[in-house]
Amino acid sequence: MTRQEQFLDVIDRDEAERRFVAALDLDPLGAESVPLASSLGRVLSTDVVAAIDVPSFDRSNYDGFAVRAADTFGAREDAPRELDLLDEIIATAVQPTSVVQDGQAVAIATGGMTPRGADAIVMVEHTDIEGERLIVRRAVTPGHGVAFAGTDIAAGETVLRRGCLLTSRETGVLAAIGVAQPTVWRRPRVAVISTGDEIIAPGEAMRPGLVYDSNARILADAIRELGGEPIELGVVADELDALRDSLRRACDECDAVLLSGGTSKGAGDLSHRVVSELNDPGIVAHGVALKPGKPICLAATAGKPVVILPGFPTSAVFTFHEFAAPVLRRLAGRGEQERFTARAELAVKVNSEIGRTEYLLVGLTPRAADADAADIGQEAGPNTDSDAGSHPTLVAFPMGKGSGSVTTFSGADGFVAIGRRREIVDAGETVSVQLLGRDLQTADFVAIGSHCIGLDFLLGLLQERGYRTKFMAVGSTAGLAAAQRGECDIAGVHLLDEETQQYNLPFLSAEVELLRGYGRLQGVVCRSDDDRFFGRTAQQVIDRVKSLPDCLMVNRNQGSGTRILIDQLLGGDEPPGYAVQSRNHNAVAAAVAQGRADWGVAIQPSAERAGLAFLPLTEEQYDFVVARSRARRPAVSALRELLAEDAVRERLRGFGFRL
Numbered sequence: 001m002t003r004q005e006q007f008l009d010v011i012d013r014d015e016a017e018r019r020f021v022a023a024l025d026l027d028p029l030g031a032e033s034v035p036l037a038s039s040l041g042r043v044l045s046t047d048v049v050a051a052i053d054v055p056s057f058d059r060s061n062y063d064g065f066a067v068r069a070a071d072t073f074g075a076r077e078d079a080p081r082e083l084d085l086l087d088e089i090i091a092t093a094v095q096p097t098s099v100v101q102d103g104q105a106v107a108i109a110t111g112g113m114t115p116r117g118a119d120a121i122v123m124v125e126h127t128d129i130e131g132e133r134l135i136v137r138r139a140v141t142p143g144h145g146v147a148f149a150g151t152d153i154a155a156g157e158t159v160l161r162r163g164c165l166l167t168s169r170e171t172g173v174l175a176a177i178g179v180a181q182p183t184v185w186r187r188p189r190v191a192v193i194s195t196g197d198e199i200i201a202p203g204e205a206m207r208p209g210l211v212y213d214s215n216a217r218i219l220a221d222a223i224r225e226l227g228g229e230p231i232e233l234g235v236v237a238d239e240l241d242a243l244r245d246s247l248r249r250a251c252d253e254c255d256a257v258l259l260s261g262g263t264s265k266g267a268g269d270l271s272h273r274v275v276s277e278l279n280d281p282g283i284v285a286h287g288v289a290l291k292p293g294k295p296i297c298l299a300a301t302a303g304k305p306v307v308i309l310p311g312f313p314t315s316a317v318f319t320f321h322e323f324a325a326p327v328l329r330r331l332a333g334r335g336e337q338e339r340f341t342a343r344a345e346l347a348v349k350v351n352s353e354i355g356r357t358e359y360l361l362v363g364l365t366p367r368a369a370d371a372d373a374a375d376i377g378q379e380a381g382p383n384t385d386s387d388a389g390s391h392p393t394l395v396a397f398p399m400g401k402g403s404g405s406v407t408t409f410s411g412a413d414g415f416v417a418i419g420r421r422r423e424i425v426d427a428g429e430t431v432s433v434q435l436l437g438r439d440l441q442t443a444d445f446v447a448i449g450s451h452c453i454g455l456d457f458l459l460g461l462l463q464e465r466g467y468r469t470k471f472m473a474v475g476s477t478a479g480l481a482a483a484q485r486g487e488c489d490i491a492g493v494h495l496l497d498e499e500t501q502q503y504n505l506p507f508l509s510a511e512v513e514l515l516r517g518y519g520r521l522q523g524v525v526c527r528s529d530d531d532r533f534f535g536r537t538a539q540q541v542i543d544r545v546k547s548l549p550d551c552l553m554v555n556r557n558q559g560s561g562t563r564i565l566i567d568q569l570l571g572g573d574e575p576p577g578y579a580v581q582s583r584n585h586n587a588v589a590a591a592v593a594q595g596r597a598d599w600g601v602a603i604q605p606s607a608e609r610a611g612l613a614f615l616p617l618t619e620e621q622y623d624f625v626v627a628r629s630r631a632r633r634p635a636v637s638a639l640r641e642l643l644a645e646d647a648v649r650e651r652l653r654g655f656g657f658r659l
Contacts, residue, residue, distance in 0.1 A: 009287060011285055013289060013357055019285050020327075021327070022284075023284050024300055024304070024327060025303030025304075026330045028330070029186045029188055029255060029331055029332070047160070047162050048158070048160040048161075048173075049157065049159070050154065052155055052177060052178060052206050053149050053150045053152075053153060053155050053590050053594075054152045054153035054177060055150075056206055056210070057113045057114070057149050057208055057596075058147070058149050059114065059146070060108045060111065060112045060114055061145045062121050062123045062124070062145045063110050063123070064108060064124045064126075064145065065106065065108060065121065065122045066090070066114050066118035067083060067100065067105045067118055067122055067140070068102060068104075068118060068119060069119055069140050069141055069142040069143075069579065071083055071104075072120070072138075072140050073139050074139060075138055076138070076139075080128075081139075082134070082135055083103055083104060083105040085104075085105055085106070085107070085132050085133060086104055088106050088107070089107040090107065090108040090115065091109050091112060092111040092112055092196065092197055094209055096108075096112075096113055098116075099116045099117045100115050100116070105122070105134045111196075111211075113208060113209050116552070116596075117576075119142045120140040120142055121140070121144060121145025122138065122140055123138075126138035143581070148581065150582050150583075150587035151581075153177060154586040154590050156586040156589075157584065157586050158456045158460070160173060161463045162464060164463070168224075168225055169218070169317075171217050171221045172214050172218035174202075175213065175214040175216070175217030175218070176212055176313070177212070178204075178206065179202060180202045187332060188228045189228070189231050189254040189255050190231065190256045190257070191231045191254040191258065192216050192230050192231065192233065192258050193236055193246055193247070193250060193258070193260065194213050194216045194235045194259075194261060195259060195260065195261040196211075196237070197237050197238045198211050199211055199213045199235045201234070213235055215260040215311070216232055218313065222317075226325055226328045228256075228328050228331070228332055231250075238270055240274065243271065244274050244277075247275070251301055251302070251304065251306070255331060256307075256328060256331065257305070257306045258309060259271045259306075259308045260308075260311060261308075261311030271297070275299050275308060278300075280300075280301050282299050282301065284299060284300065289355060290319070290356055290358075291356040291357065291358040292318055292359065293310060293315045293318050293322070294356065295308075295310050296310065305327050307319075307323060314361070340434075341432050342394055342433045342435060343394070343433070344430070344431055344433050345395050345428055345429070346362075346395075346398075346428065346430075347427065350398055350418070350424070350425045351424055352418040352422050354422075354423050356420060358417075358418040359415045359416070359417055360415055360416045360417075360418055361399040361415050362433060363396070363470060364394045364433065364442055365395050365397065365442060365443075365448075365470070365487050366394055366442050367487065394442070395487045396416065396431060396433055397487075399411055399412045399472075411472075412436060413435060413442070414436050415434055416431045416433055416434075442470075443468045443470035444635045445462055445467050445469045445490075445636070445639070446470050446488040447469070447470070447491070448471070448478070448482045448487070449473075449483075449488075449490075449492040449493055449625075450492045450494055450561050450622070451583070451584040452492055452520070453585070453655060454652055454655055457652070457655070458639065458643075469635075472488075475557060476491070476493040476560060476561040477560075479491030479625070480495070480625055483625045483626070483627045484511045485511075488627065489626065489627065489630045490624040491625040492622065492623075492624060493507070493561065493622070493625055494620045494621060494622045495507050495561050496561070496620065504621060510628075512625045512627055513625075513626050514625060515624040515625075515626050515639070516643075517621065517643075518621075518622060518657040519619050519620065519621055519622070519657060519659070520603050520605075520619070520658070521614075521617075521619055522562065522565060522602070522603055522617050522620055523602070523614045523616040524542065524600070524615040524617060525588065525589055525599065525602045525607040525610070525613070525614055526541075526598065526599045526613050526615070528611075528612065528613045530598060532544070532545055532548070532598075533545070533599065533613065538615040538616060538617040541615060546575035548575075549576055550576075551576065552577035552580075552598050552599075553577040553580075553597060554580050554588050554591040555578055555581050556583075557583050561620070565601065565620075582600070585602040585606035586602075586609070586610075588600040588601065588602040589602050589607055589612055592612055593610040603656075604616075605656045
């Protein structure tokens with residue numbers, strides 16, 4: 001396997017910006033009067049439900065080798081582990097044929113589809129090859145280096161709700177799920193080029209190993225927001241001559257050029273090779289000490305900016321706003337953008353990587369005493385910390401799903417910059433949040449906790465009645481804790497007390513009260529043609545299949561009520577696939593329906609939506625824990641009224657819930 005080059009000349013962010021700006025002609029481009037036609041500023045009239053998973057497959061985050069993490073345990077430089085190396089080399093845009101068994105490994109490229117049986121990626125720089133053996137010099141944990149399918153968006157998931165005002169972040173989400181038609185100084189003409197064999201345009205048929213091109217939609221609409229005119233040159237495959245022709249056309253016809261993808265230094269990354277052929281001055285920085293965004297490549301030709309953005313959506317958006325956006329604003333005659341910040345208390349401890357400035361996306365919620373102060377601007381100002389001695393009225397929840405996530409940026413209110421020398425930011429620490437827009441507002445109704453399609457339905461009704469809603473899926477346990485601290489209006493929970501066999505009530509404290517929700521069936525989901533699962537009860541099935549090496553499960557995220565139930569049922573066992581964590585019931589059902597797993601535990605409505613067989617395990621109670629400090633807020637009262645309405649209750653019964 002060809003080794004990738006390394007970023008040996010990573011430079012500081014400010015130095016990269018200085019070199020970049022020095023190579024550009026930043027005078028405005030002149031005035032003109034033109035009409036504006038786009039979907040920006042329009043309001044959705046219906047919920048948007050994803051028809052596919054994003055990503056649609058378990059994707060490798062590194063060039064390296066797909067392995068079973070357990071086979072690497074204990075590996076060190078002085079005591080490596082040896083694995084059998086399979087013949088296949090898994091590139092992007094192909095479906096692997098290998099199945100990784102105990103003691104085996106297979107070569108894989110960044111963005112490649114993780115083969116069945118593997119649950120982690122060992123980076124290429126931590127390995128050596130000796131004949132047909134792979135020498136592993138660093139251990140990895142389950143899930144390391146893998147963006148699991150459905151961890152970002154799951155088929156059937158509500159990703160945008162009716163009443164939502166579209167910005168570039170929301171249109172990026174629409175592109176990512178394949179929606180083809182949602183609808184002065186001279187604007188700088190900015191070429192947008194997407195690269196990669198695995199990239200397809202929204203509207204094309206999805207198949208394993210491919211990714212819808214969301215970056216082009218995000219970048220094009222962000223350019224419009226900044227006063228520019230995007231010139232979308234489409235997707236260019238990984239072919240040098242085609243990419244050269246596209247770059248030459250872009251430089252001739254446009255005032256700036258943005259490429260998405262191919263900026264890393266792997267054998268299949270071509271964008272930086274083509275841009276390196278520019279020599280006036282060409283590349284001025286390639287590799288910046290940022291997270292996300294380290295592979296950013298900055299160049300110039302004839303005074304025009306040429307920027308290669310990382311392919312992963314969150315990395316691409318961050319680096320665009322850090323380096324490209326200020327330049328485009330100046331070319332459009334808009335000057336420097338005023339940045340607004342807000343002080344907030346970090347809800348949980350965050351670990352950061354020493355040596356790189358890390359940008360942590362966060363969602364903001366007001367504390368109980370300030371819950372009716374819905375305007376973030378009341379706590380914000382243009383880069384001001386004038387009230388640094390006072391206690392923040394906002395709480396910041398990290399929104400991390402990784403640099404490949406599309407929805408993270410859409411759901412966030414701002415980001416926290418963690419310095420290069422910080423390794424830990426403690427829970428409760430006051431942080432400065434740079435807002436993603438001057439007019440962003442906190443929601444009228446904040447729900448935190450366990451996901452349910454019934455809750456999605458109720459939040460949509462609240463949006464329809466004029467309330468801004470926000471939901472953060474953190475699991476029942478973390479949701480309950482947030483409600484007890486007064487950091488949300490309600491927490492969706494389904495926690496079983498083993499001693500009393502009661503749901504939810506035993507976990508309440510004086511700070512919260514219970515709003516009765518509905519009963520729902522949890523069970524084993526499997527494909528209807530898999531005869532290993534029939535003729536037995538759900539518990540008997542679990543006892544049987546958990547020991548079968550070729551029967552893969554899909555798990556739930558730690559802290560969720562379903563994960564607690566699963567661990568009780570498994571009795572300490574960790575069957576094949578145990579490390580694969582999905583963040584909601586729809587993601588579990590999708591993994592089984594697509595054959596990425598053979599069984600999991602989910603609620604009955606999710607199984608029915610996916611066309612799966614369902615073996616009942618237990619009827620549980622899904623309730624809403626209400627923070628007493630927020631119990632009289634109008635949106636909370638509206639939720640109580642909804643739950644009492646006959647039409648709403650009948651609709652919930654239609655989902656399969658019991659009231």
